[in-house]
Amino acid sequence: MLRISKLTDYATVLLAHLAEDGAGQRTAVELAEWSKIGLPTVSKVLKELQRAGLVVSTRGARGGYSLARSADTISAADILDAVEGPIGLTECSIHPGQCELESNCRVGRTWQRVNLAIHQALADLRLTDLANAEAGAIPELIIRIGPRLTIRSRTESA
Amino acid sequence: MLRISKLTDYATVLLAHLAEDGAGQRTAVELAEWSKIGLPTVSKVLKELQRAGLVVSTRGARGGYSLARSADTISAADILDAVEGPIGLTECSIHPGQCELESNCRVGRTWQRVNLAIHQALADLRLTDLANAEAGAIPELIIRIGPRLTIRSRTESA
DNA sequence: TGGATTCAGGACCATTTTAGTACTAATAAG
DNA sequence: CTTATTAGTACTAAAATGGTCCTGAATCCA
Numbered sequence: 245m246l247r248i249s250k251l252t253d254y255a256t257v258l259l260a261h262l263a264e265d266g267a268g269q270r271t272a273v274e275l276a277e278w279s280k281i282g283l284p285t286v287s288k289v290l291k292e293l294q295r296a297g298l299v300v301s302t303r304g305a306r307g308g309y310s311l312a313r314s315a316d317t318i319s320a321a322d323i324l325d326a327v328e329g330p331i332g333l334t335e336c337s338i339h340p341g342q343c344e345l346e347s348n349c350r351v352g353r354t355w356q357r358v359n360l361a362i363h364q365a366l367a368d369l370r371l372t373d374l375a376n377a378e379a380g381a382i383p384e385l386i387i388r389i390g391p392r393l394t395i396r397s398r399t400e401s402a
Numbered sequence: 403m404l405r406i407s408k409l410t411d412y413a414t415v416l417l418a419h420l421a422e423d424g425a426g427q428r429t430a431v432e433l434a435e436w437s438k439i440g441l442p443t444v445s446k447v448l449k450e451l452q453r454a455g456l457v458v459s460t461r462g463a464r465g466g467y468s469l470a471r472s473a474d475t476i477s478a479a480d481i482l483d484a485v486e487g488p489i490g491l492t493e494c495s496i497h498p499g500q501c502e503l504e505s506n507c508r509v510g511r512t513w514q515r516v517n518l519a520i521h522q523a524l525a526d527l528r529l530t531d532l533a534n535a536e537a538g539a540i541p542e543l544i545i546r547i548g549p550r551l552t553i554r555s556r557t558e559s560a
Numbered sequence: 561t562g563g564a565t566t567c568a569g570g571a572c573c574a575t576t577t578t579a580g581t582a583c584t585a586a587t588a589a590g
Numbered sequence: 591c592t593t594a595t596t597a598g599t600a601c602t603a604a605a606a607t608g609g610t611c612c613t614g615a616a617t618c619c620a
């Protein structure tokens with residue numbers, strides 16, 4: 245099934261920590277120690293998040309990273325886009341017209357719509373939700389593609 | 403953003419063709435010529451689909467491949483699972499407990515639920531839909547994660 | 561001013577994954 | 591028996607991924 249990269253996963257872990265009450269500013273070293281992720285890797289991820297504008301950094305002694313805006317204005321889609329770039333589900337999601345198969349291909353359009361739908365759903369999932377998962381902040385999660393069925397999953401499985 | 407592999411894309415193209423009216427049985431050679439995908443690759447994909455039970459094959463002269471069951475009982479999730487295996491969005495979606503970060507990690511559970519939701523949504527997207535995308539067979543596509551927002555996208559964008 | 565701290569920007573490498581190929585064996589038809 | 595066609599598997603090449611390292615730039619503080 246679909247996968248997010250480890251680096252994206254790290255990014256969400258780190259951002260969720262920065263989003264905790266009064267976390268304020270943290271250095272890469274602190275975040276690495278807390279998360280048990282290697283320092284160089286933590287640095288790399290944070291640098292990418294900085295470029296994407298999700299965190300702000302201050303250099304020098306007493307520097308560090310903090311969220312660039314409030315946790316409920318940062319979405320999972322923002323994080324994905326920041327770390328993995330806007331990679332589509334299929335080649336033709338990003339570069340339409342470059343696929344030789346397109347003449348025969350009836351499935352491309354559908355994949356593009358699936359891609360869009362997932363993206364939009366993730367845009368509705370906020371860092372606040374990620375950070376407070378166990379507090380039951382995500383009471384339901386619905387993904388529906390096509391008119392037939394709706395699946396609901398309540399917080400505790402099922 | 404999330405990505406499906408090229409092989410999975412090929413699989414949907416090929417299956418969609420097999421699902422067309424009266425397509426019946428086709429050889430790997432025919433499918434390769436029609437789709438413009440290389441023969442060895444087509445063969446590889448079809449073999450995987452056969453192992454997964456999505457197509458049936460007959461060997462020997464006059465052999466070939468055809469759908470194992472009707473196109474509306476084959477879902478996009480079936481195809482993904484067949485070609486890519488049940489890879490989760492994150493490591494801990496598949497092997498819970500093997501991640502050193504889990505103690506601190508508040509985000510894992512959420513990703514697992516996103517993973518599940520996407521999977522279930524794809525289970526509702528049938529080969530019939532993929533094959534007939536332009537006939538408007540997918541009037542709406544809704545993915546919702548979290549209680550806040552619902553996004554609808556009608557067939558012709560937006 | 562100079563040293564210490566901390567981030568920025570790359571280059572770089574190792575490993576894994578993905579895509580694609582090739583070869584041999586098995587099965588079926590005629 | 592010959593031809594057509596899939597099954598299985600091993601293999602290779604290319605790309606993506608994860609992770610490291612080094613050098614430079616900003617900032618603080620003594």
